[in-house]
Amino acid sequence: MYFEATTQGNDYKVKVNEGRSAWNVQLSKNDGPWVEHVILKEDFQMLNEAISFMFNNHSYLVDVVGKDTDYNVYTRGSFRTIKIFNDEMLLHESLKSGKGLAAGDNLNAGMPGKIIKILVKVGQEVEEGDPILIMEAMKMENEMRAEKSCKVKSINVKEGQTVESGAELIVFEC
Amino acid sequence: MFKKILVANRGEIAIRVIRTCREMGIQSVAVYSEADRNGLHVMLADEAYPIGPAASAESYLRIDKIIEVAKLSGAEAVHPGYGFLSENADFATALKDAGIVFIGPTADNIRAMGDKLASRELMKKAGVPTVPGTEGSVKDAEQAKVEAERIGYPVIIKASAGGGGKGIRVVHDPKEIESQFRACQSEGLNYFKDDRVFIERFIQNPKHIELQVFGDTKGNVVHLFERECSAQRRHQKVIEEAPSISVPDEVRKQMGDVAVKAGKAIKYIGAGTIEFIFDNNTKEFFFMEMNTRLQVEHPVTEMITGYDLVKEQISVALGNELSFKQDDIKINGHAIEVRIYAEDPKTFAPSPGKIRKCRPPQGPFIRMDNAAYAGYEVPIHYDPMIGKLIAWGADRKEAMARLNRALDEFMLTGVKSNIVLHKNILAHPQFIDGTYTTQFIDSEIAGKKQKELFLFVDENVFIISAAIVAYNEAKRRDTSRLNINSRWKDVGRSSQLRHS
Numbered sequence: 001m002y003f004e005a006t007t008q009g010n011d012y013k014v015k016v017n018e019g020r021s022a023w024n025v026q027l028s029k030n031d032g033p034w035v036e037h038v039i040l041k042e043d044f045q046m047l048n049e050a051i052s053f054m055f056n057n058h059s060y061l062v063d064v065v066g067k068d069t070d071y072n073v074y075t076r077g078s079f080r081t082i083k084i085f086n087d088e089m090l091l092h093e094s095l096k097s098g099k100g101l102a103a104g105d106n107l108n109a110g111m112p113g114k115i116i117k118i119l120v121k122v123g124q125e126v127e128e129g130d131p132i133l134i135m136e137a138m139k140m141e142n143e144m145r146a147e148k149s150c151k152v153k154s155i156n157v158k159e160g161q162t163v164e165s166g167a168e169l170i171v172f173e174c
Numbered sequence: 175m176f177k178k179i180l181v182a183n184r185g186e187i188a189i190r191v192i193r194t195c196r197e198m199g200i201q202s203v204a205v206y207s208e209a210d211r212n213g214l215h216v217m218l219a220d221e222a223y224p225i226g227p228a229a230s231a232e233s234y235l236r237i238d239k240i241i242e243v244a245k246l247s248g249a250e251a252v253h254p255g256y257g258f259l260s261e262n263a264d265f266a267t268a269l270k271d272a273g274i275v276f277i278g279p280t281a282d283n284i285r286a287m288g289d290k291l292a293s294r295e296l297m298k299k300a301g302v303p304t305v306p307g308t309e310g311s312v313k314d315a316e317q318a319k320v321e322a323e324r325i326g327y328p329v330i331i332k333a334s335a336g337g338g339g340k341g342i343r344v345v346h347d348p349k350e351i352e353s354q355f356r357a358c359q360s361e362g363l364n365y366f367k368d369d370r371v372f373i374e375r376f377i378q379n380p381k382h383i384e385l386q387v388f389g390d391t392k393g394n395v396v397h398l399f400e401r402e403c404s405a406q407r408r409h410q411k412v413i414e415e416a417p418s419i420s421v422p423d424e425v426r427k428q429m430g431d432v433a434v435k436a437g438k439a440i441k442y443i444g445a446g447t448i449e450f451i452f453d454n455n456t457k458e459f460f461f462m463e464m465n466t467r468l469q470v471e472h473p474v475t476e477m478i479t480g481y482d483l484v485k486e487q488i489s490v491a492l493g494n495e496l497s498f499k500q501d502d503i504k505i506n507g508h509a510i511e512v513r514i515y516a517e518d519p520k521t522f523a524p525s526p527g528k529i530r531k532c533r534p535p536q537g538p539f540i541r542m543d544n545a546a547y548a549g550y551e552v553p554i555h556y557d558p559m560i561g562k563l564i565a566w567g568a569d570r571k572e573a574m575a576r577l578n579r580a581l582d583e584f585m586l587t588g589v590k591s592n593i594v595l596h597k598n599i600l601a602h603p604q605f606i607d608g609t610y611t612t613q614f615i616d617s618e619i620a621g622k623k624q625k626e627l628f629l630f631v632d633e634n635v636f637i638i639s640a641a642i643v644a645y646n647e648a649k650r651r652d653t654s655r656l657n658i659n660s661r662w663k664d665v666g667r668s669s670q671l672r673h674s
Contacts, residue, residue, distance in 0.1 A: 005641065023642055051639060053638075053639060058632070071640040074531075077591070
């Protein structure tokens with residue numbers, strides 16, 4: 001089965017083949033050469049507690065939570081969010097991106113909170129990484145930054161306003 | 175002895191208090207908001223009562239409701255934990271009026287230390303050192319020179335209305351004091367229409383060092399040595415240790431004496447903490463504020479002294495004399511605590527949600543004060559700290575090795591956690607040699623340096639694990655589709671349609 005995966009700003013092409021007693025996983029990082037990993041099924045045990053994964057004789061307890069294309073992988077106190085697309089999903093994604101504005105162009109509240117400060121004005125051009133607004137959630141002030149260079153189309157909230165999770169805060173035009 | 179104590183808090187600190195209650199043969203009463211029905215403190219207490227909606231202001235901060243539950247359950251005393259109502263003088267007074275014992279300082283103690291400026295003045299009068307500075311504003315450059323000389327270089331010149339980096343100058347060289355003073359004065363006037371300027375000592379390598387004190391109703395006050403809490407992110411502590419590697423023995427003695435003097439000056443009762451800003455260059459220390467409650471990081475003091483501070487709080491609240499004298503209290507070994515937050519370790523953004531797997535570390539010399547369990551939903555309404563991991567060692571090196579080992583063992587999945595941040599900190603040369611200051615995390619761990627940090631696991635482990643699980647998921651979906659909508663059924667159905 002063929003997948004494409006992205007994590008930490010790197011793109012991976014992934015081929016997974018299941019054998020009787022082993023997995024054959026081939027990886028190509030950022031279009032680099034293919035590297036083959038043969039993982040004995042014995043070394044990738046899906047237990048109730050977690051996955052016990054022996055990789056190059058290093059022992060990892062891994063937990064993988066997959067939902068749609070988002071996979072969260074946890075091990076040894078570290079975690080990665082990995083976006084995984086199989087053939088079917090890749091087709092779906094390419095159709096979606098053909099329609100113009102994809103989801104994520106707007107700034108939505110990830111959790112309920114209070115808007116502390118809005119740092120942009122309507123019509124303003126912002127660059128990737130520019131601070132957009134400061135929101136307080138769970139007793140912490142969080143600065144939300146632009147994901148890419150865009151123009152601010154409209155601002156749907158006021159400073160001091162409390163917002164629900166998922167609320168559309170700022171609309172961009174890219 | 176009390177028969178029953180109400181714990182007016184949630185999370186790990188409520189559990190901490192409930193545990194000591196049980197050890198002392200005291201019944202415990204938990205209170206919980208609508209968001210905390212599944213909180214571990216509710217399950218571990220003897221009794222539990224709902225006190226309102228998720229928002230703290232409507233539940234954990236409701237003095238009337240907590241007193242009502244105390245009366246209803248027959249609790250004779252209330253332990254406030256930390257945060258919430260722990261430093262609320264009105265709460266202490268209301269309990270007293272209701273005939274219920276507040277396990278904490280007197281309302282007067284809380285008020286005396288509640289206002290930062292007033293408490294600093296009070297401490298100054300009691301002979302506790304505060305950051306040297308000018309009494310009022312400085313009139314002219316000539317006076318600035320005299321004052322700076324008296325205070326001692328380096329100094330910081332601050333426009334009284336200054337902020338955002340404007341109207342603040344650090345002066346190392348006495349030759350520059352006059353010109354910098356004038357510059358600061360005019361900046362104040364230009365930006366804030368206020369030319370009043372103050373001068374204060376500039377602390378170059380500031381450390382946060384605090385002294386645990388304990389007083390009783392008989393007028394005794396002792397200290398239980400220091401804790402260093404310089405590892406902070408966004409002014410919130412993340413790692414605390416005791417003792418501090420930066421405090422020489424003679425300074426430790428001075429700090430202890432000063433802390434006791436401060437406690438005696440306000441006739442302090444119960445557990446309290448005196449926070450100092452510590453100049454790691456000159457080893458001078460200056461009073462910042464006093465926290466009139468049990469601290470989050472109290473376990474490190476418990477680990478090096480061997481005293482249960484909650485047990486002592488309860489005993490003092492009963493009117494007993496302190497069970498230890500100053501000469502009894504000795505430092506034994508070293509302890510380090512890390513706070514476990516459900517948050518992104520790089521951005522520090524909270525990460526509420528459901529915990530999937532939770533296997534806290536175990537084994538020798540490890541203590542875990544923890545509110546998390548598999549299936550627990552970390553609520554979005556409160557502080558994202560879910561627990562504390564504490565390691566003890568005969569010396570600092572051994573404590574660090576044990577803590578590192580414990581962090582490796584800690585399995586916590588489903589939410590993001592700062593476990594990996596702690597691993598980075600423990601591996602950093604400035605933490606290892608103890609020279610880290612309050613700016614340490616901001617300058618050494620956060621920001622651009624993150625790209626080279628946080629790499630404790632082979633990237634392939636993440637990708638391969640995700641790929642195999644995604645493969646199994648896709649295969650399972652395909653087979654289930656086959657089963658539900660089997661070809662044979664399709665054929666059967668269509669042929670039926672044809673015949674009818």
